Amino acid sequence: MKTKFTFTLLALLAVVLVLPSTKTFAQTKEYGLETSFAERDLGGPRFGITYVPGNTALVDKLKEKGIGTTISQFGWHFEYQIIPEGGGPSFIIQGVPMVGGVEYGTLIPAVTLAMGIRLPDGLEFGMGPNILFGGPKGASTSLVVAIGQSFNYGGVSIPLNFVLATNPDGNRFSVVFGYAIAKGIK
Amino acid sequence: MKKRQWFMGILVGLVVSSMSAQNQYLWLKLADDRVVINAAFQELTEETIVVKSGMKKVEFSLSEVDRIRVIRQSEILEGALYGSAIGFGAGTAIGFIAQSNGTDKQNPMSSALIFTVVGGVVGTVKSAFEKPDPIIDLHGKNVAQKRRIIESLLLQKQE
Numbered sequence: 550m551k552t553k554f555t556f557t558l559l560a561l562l563a564v565v566l567v568l569p570s571t572k573t574f575a576q577t578k579e580y581g582l583e584t585s586f587a588e589r590d591l592g593g594p595r596f597g598i599t600y601v602p603g604n605t606a607l608v609d610k611l612k613e614k615g616i617g618t619t620i621s622q623f624g625w626h627f628e629y630q631i632i633p634e635g636g637g638p639s640f641i642i643q644g645v646p647m648v649g650g651v652e653y654g655t656l657i658p659a660v661t662l663a664m665g666i667r668l669p670d671g672l673e674f675g676m677g678p679n680i681l682f683g684g685p686k687g688a689s690t691s692l693v694v695a696i697g698q699s700f701n702y703g704g705v706s707i708p709l710n711f712v713l714a715t716n717p718d719g720n721r722f723s724v725v726f727g728y729a730i731a732k733g734i735k
Numbered sequence: 736m737k738k739r740q741w742f743m744g745i746l747v748g749l750v751v752s753s754m755s756a757q758n759q760y761l762w763l764k765l766a767d768d769r770v771v772i773n774a775a776f777q778e779l780t781e782e783t784i785v786v787k788s789g790m791k792k793v794e795f796s797l798s799e800v801d802r803i804r805v806i807r808q809s810e811i812l813e814g815a816l817y818g819s820a821i822g823f824g825a826g827t828a829i830g831f832i833a834q835s836n837g838t839d840k841q842n843p844m845s846s847a848l849i850f851t852v853v854g855g856v857v858g859t860v861k862s863a864f865e866k867p868d869p870i871i872d873l874h875g876k877n878v879a880q881k882r883r884i885i886e887s888l889l890l891q892k893q894e
Contacts, residue, residue: 637762637863666859666860669772674856692849713848
């Protein structure tokens with residue numbers, strides 16, 4: 550069980566770390582015609598607040614450790630955006646390692662890998678796995694569902710995301726904010 | 736339950752606000768392989784096209800515009816909304832069935848939420864592929880020809 554968890558964790562971390570440097574899969578060849586995609590790196594810092602509602606196992610565990618139900622979050626957002634030839638909706642893959650609970654004198658690390666879609670006006674939605682370290686079982690996985698809007702201010706992308714992480718131990722609601730400098734399209 | 740409904744409310748609110756936002760977006764491929772995405776059309780002069788990219792107004796000489804596409808976001812959003820609605824219905828039904836059978840102890844709203852997002856993604860992709868706005872190739876055309884084509888393209892999209 551422990552080995553399986555370690556393997557999952559390593560696999561997830563590998564994907565998050567490899568994302569910013571992966572360039573090769575963005576061009577494919579089909580029936581002799583080259584299909585071209587543009588790629589954009591939109592990584593940047595993220596911060597926000599997580600709220601853990603209800604009387605769940607997760608809330609009990611947090612209380613045990615002297616942590617409240619409102620927790621600050623800080624982290625870095627790795628994003629890989631694939632824009633099809635001709636624009637339109639773009640496909641996004643995001644890796645977000647974060648730490649929470651610094652105001653309680655502790656660190657609660659969590660890693661999220663989210664996959665989804667961003668529309669031309671910046672509306673985005675997606676889902677993916679999340680691993681929280683320090684939950685009721687030591688470490689636990691959740692499904693993350695996120696929706697948000699990216700605002701563009703002079704070449705700086707400012708995303709605002711609402712996130713729900715759900716698992717049987719309890720739900721977590723987060724509001725995450727940040728910024729990213731849109732690097733050139735390749 | 737109430738918290739998930741609150742989350743669904745945000746989801747619907749963002750989609751509705753997006754529907755009332757700017758509808759037409761331009762995709763431009765320039766002669767030196769630069770690409771301009773999600774730009775809002777501002778002005779077409781004798782020699783140039785002016786677009787708003789982010790908060791910046793940018794002017795490109797028509798001679799350097801090689802390809803153009805006008806994207807209507809409302810069509811894509813329509814697909815996202817249909818997909819989300821179908822996903823929500825299917826997810827709620829599956830959640831209740833699983834709960835009544837005792838195979839799933841999770842709240843049916845969890846499955847509704849997941850299916851809503853999946854439905855939204857599928858609907859977006861489907862509408863983007865089903866109604867593709869054509870990419871117009873302007874390569875080899877002179878400035879006057881390019882201006883005429885872009886003018887008619889923008890007018891056609893406004894109708």
